[in-house]
Amino acid sequence: MKRVILAAAAFALGAAAFAQAPTAPAAAPPGPPPMPPYMLRAKAPEGDRLQAGRDGQAVFEAQCGYCHLVGGMGTNLLTKQQMMAGNPPQQGLLTNRRDLTADYVKTVVRLGKGAMPQQTKVDITDAELDAVSKYLGKAG
Amino acid sequence: MKLHLPPRVSPKQFQSAMTAFAGVVGKPWVMDTDADRDAYADTYAPGSTEEWPASAAVAPASVDEVRAIVRLANEHKVPLWPVARGKNLGYGTAAPRMEGTVVMDLGRMNKVLELDHKLAYCVVEPGVGFFDLYDQIQREKAPLWLSVPGNAWGSVLGNALEHGIGYTSYGLHARNLCGVEAVLPDGDLLRTGMGAMNNNPAFHLFPMSYGPTWDLAFSQSNLGIVTKAGVWLQPAPETSLEIIWDIPNAEDIGWVIDTITPLKISGLIDQNVFIPSWLGKMVLKGQRHDFWDKPSAIPEWRVEELLKQYKLGYWQVALRLYGEEPVVKARAEVVKAAMKRNLAAAPQEIWWRQGDPIGQYEVTMGVPSAVPLQMSDWVGGRGAHMGFSPVVPATGTHVLDQMRRSRKIIADFDVDFYASFTIGGRFANNVNMLMYDRDNAAEVAKMRKLFDALIVETAKAGYAEYRTHLGWMDPVMETFDFNNHALRRFDEKVKSALDPNGVIAPGKQGVWPANYANMRGSAYKGGQ
Numbered sequence: 001m002k003r004v005i006l007a008a009a010a011f012a013l014g015a016a017a018f019a020q021a022p023t024a025p026a027a028a029p030p031g032p033p034p035m036p037p038y039m040l041r042a043k044a045p046e047g048d049r050l051q052a053g054r055d056g057q058a059v060f061e062a063q064c065g066y067c068h069l070v071g072g073m074g075t076n077l078l079t080k081q082q083m084m085a086g087n088p089p090q091q092g093l094l095t096n097r098r099d100l101t102a103d104y105v106k107t108v109v110r111l112g113k114g115a116m117p118q119q120t121k122v123d124i125t126d127a128e129l130d131a132v133s134k135y136l137g138k139a140g
Numbered sequence: 141m142k143l144h145l146p147p148r149v150s151p152k153q154f155q156s157a158m159t160a161f162a163g164v165v166g167k168p169w170v171m172d173t174d175a176d177r178d179a180y181a182d183t184y185a186p187g188s189t190e191e192w193p194a195s196a197a198v199a200p201a202s203v204d205e206v207r208a209i210v211r212l213a214n215e216h217k218v219p220l221w222p223v224a225r226g227k228n229l230g231y232g233t234a235a236p237r238m239e240g241t242v243v244m245d246l247g248r249m250n251k252v253l254e255l256d257h258k259l260a261y262c263v264v265e266p267g268v269g270f271f272d273l274y275d276q277i278q279r280e281k282a283p284l285w286l287s288v289p290g291n292a293w294g295s296v297l298g299n300a301l302e303h304g305i306g307y308t309s310y311g312l313h314a315r316n317l318c319g320v321e322a323v324l325p326d327g328d329l330l331r332t333g334m335g336a337m338n339n340n341p342a343f344h345l346f347p348m349s350y351g352p353t354w355d356l357a358f359s360q361s362n363l364g365i366v367t368k369a370g371v372w373l374q375p376a377p378e379t380s381l382e383i384i385w386d387i388p389n390a391e392d393i394g395w396v397i398d399t400i401t402p403l404k405i406s407g408l409i410d411q412n413v414f415i416p417s418w419l420g421k422m423v424l425k426g427q428r429h430d431f432w433d434k435p436s437a438i439p440e441w442r443v444e445e446l447l448k449q450y451k452l453g454y455w456q457v458a459l460r461l462y463g464e465e466p467v468v469k470a471r472a473e474v475v476k477a478a479m480k481r482n483l484a485a486a487p488q489e490i491w492w493r494q495g496d497p498i499g500q501y502e503v504t505m506g507v508p509s510a511v512p513l514q515m516s517d518w519v520g521g522r523g524a525h526m527g528f529s530p531v532v533p534a535t536g537t538h539v540l541d542q543m544r545r546s547r548k549i550i551a552d553f554d555v556d557f558y559a560s561f562t563i564g565g566r567f568a569n570n571v572n573m574l575m576y577d578r579d580n581a582a583e584v585a586k587m588r589k590l591f592d593a594l595i596v597e598t599a600k601a602g603y604a605e606y607r608t609h610l611g612w613m614d615p616v617m618e619t620f621d622f623n624n625h626a627l628r629r630f631d632e633k634v635k636s637a638l639d640p641n642g643v644i645a646p647g648k649q650g651v652w653p654a655n656y657a658n659m660r661g662s663a664y665k666g667g668q
Contacts, residue, residue: 035278043275073511076514122169
């Protein structure tokens with residue numbers, strides 16, 4: 001157990017480093033390195049939240065990102081669970097999962113699971129959830 | 141969840157109210173299926189969610205829509221339970237006190253209307269979460285810090301209105317509210333303070349009205365629906381110093397309080413000082429069964445082993461000072477000298493200066509976090525928690541008295557003791573966190589009996605709670621017994637006068653309008 005916790009912590013650190021690395025321009029302005037992605041989500045996409053064809057990735061990052069981007073609480077808990085199941089820590093990040101189906105994503109979002117509370121249609125509309133479940137549901 | 145109608149409302153009457161609401165907000169924003177009712181149920185319900193069932197939810201997008209819904213609620217005699225984002229975890233989530241009440245979810249009203257860099261305040265709608273406001277501040281590079289509660293997933297206004305507390309100099313969140321706009325029970329619209337004058341630029345700056353001041357009358361209240369408010373923010377300091385002491389023994393909390401309180405009252409410390417017991421650190425290290433694999437409470441000897449193994453004190457004081465470096469240094473010397481009188485070990489000191497990175501878990505620097513959700517993982521299963529939260533005078537005598545009592549009661553119920561004290565000034569908020577698996581019926585029943593015992597015994601000793609779960613709103617209100625419950629009699633006189641149809645949050649905090657007076661205590665099963 002202890003080994004798993006340490007490894008999960010190491011992953012979180014690695015993830016934070018990854019978060020800080022990529023897009024910094026050569027002549028970056030002085031200042032602190034940015035927060036991990038879950039702390040700095042983009043604004044929710046504009047437009048009618050009830051219309052089909054929402055941008056699944058953008059909705060996921062804005063509405064689910066507090067917990068499920070790199071460094072978020074959901075990612076931390078899932079990383080631990082995945083490692084205890086013998087899977088690589090990267091599986092804690094929902095966007096890395098290949099085994100999620102769209103229906104499964106919808107069920108967990110609406111009913112909640114473990115530490116995750118259920119989400120209302122104000123949190124995420126059916127049209128938004130359709131888009132997110134397609135984005136995450138790589139197993140169909 | 142099946143449909144529970146509000147009292148004395150027929151299915152036909154209810155349906156016509158839903159149709160009328162849909163005429164205002166559009167059909168998709170009236171949510172009245174079984175699945176919708178589940179979505180608005182109490183995530184951490186201690187027992188069946190059907191004890192506090194919503195009949196539906198309605199989600200307006202503007203003040204005008206809120207006003208229209210309130211007028212229709214009066215016409216159709218259908219009560220509303222306004223929630224900001226509905227994330228009041230541990231206190232009922234979005235669920236209503238009275239069965240069949242329609243949740244009014246204000247989550248779509250989520251604009252940051254103003255963010256004033258110079259005068260350090262913002263004006264927000266109820267749907268703005270701490271993460272949202274934090275992101276907006278970063279995007280604008282505003283030199284401002286938030287004060288965040290333990291779980292920052294919820295609403296800035298909702299938390300302040302529920303008397304939430306944070307861990308910075310701005311930690312008494314209700315005190316940061318300044319200038320409120322509220323829809324009244326008859327659909328009228330009120331602005332408090334200087335906002336009572338059209339276009340007054342001091343709306344969110346001067347904290348009183350001309351005449352009686354009503355801002356906080358809308359907190360923990362059913363007198364109106366807050367549709368926007370000003371919130372004062374902390375200017376980002378030049379530097380900050382965190383000083384951390386591990387406090388070895390449970391009984392040490394007495395001298396710790398007596399050391400810190402005078403410095404807090406004098407203003408030398410301006411932070412709300414949060415002092416959690418050891419279990420607050422352990423929940424982040426794994427699950428309960430990793431450390432104690434029996435359902436019984438973790439025994440004293442095992443606690444001592446764990447403290448030694450993980451190098452933890454029984455309590456931890458992680459105090460933070462803010463300001464210009466020479467000022468912070470001078471203050472730190474005073475605080476350290478005061479603590480040294482009882483604790484020889486040197487504290488850990490961590491400086492932060494403008495330009496340094498801020499850690500993602502720094503709630504004392506106003507960084508929002510959802511870490512406490514991890515507490516649910518501690519017990520496993522569908523983990524949940526409730527907080528028993530009395531307020532006591534911030535002296536060692538009172539705090540020790542409170543700690544010994546609740547620790548003994550909790551031990552008698554064979555439950556783990558996880559307490560914190562937050563020194564907010566002349567008082568301390570004591571939160572006793574009770575964690576349970578929602579699917580373990582015996583454990584839930586035990587927690588409810590324990591909660592009853594804590595309320596009764598604590599009231600006998602003369603202390604009261606500052607906030608509570610739906611299921612105990614009536615019993616806690618009952619403990620405020622001066623002059624035959626004069627406070628409740630006054631609250632209810634005002635409530636019934638302003639809201640004769642009882643359309644806004646009947647039963648909130650144990651305040652019932654005359655037309656639903658017979659519902660008092662009806663969801664309370666006395667620990668059954």
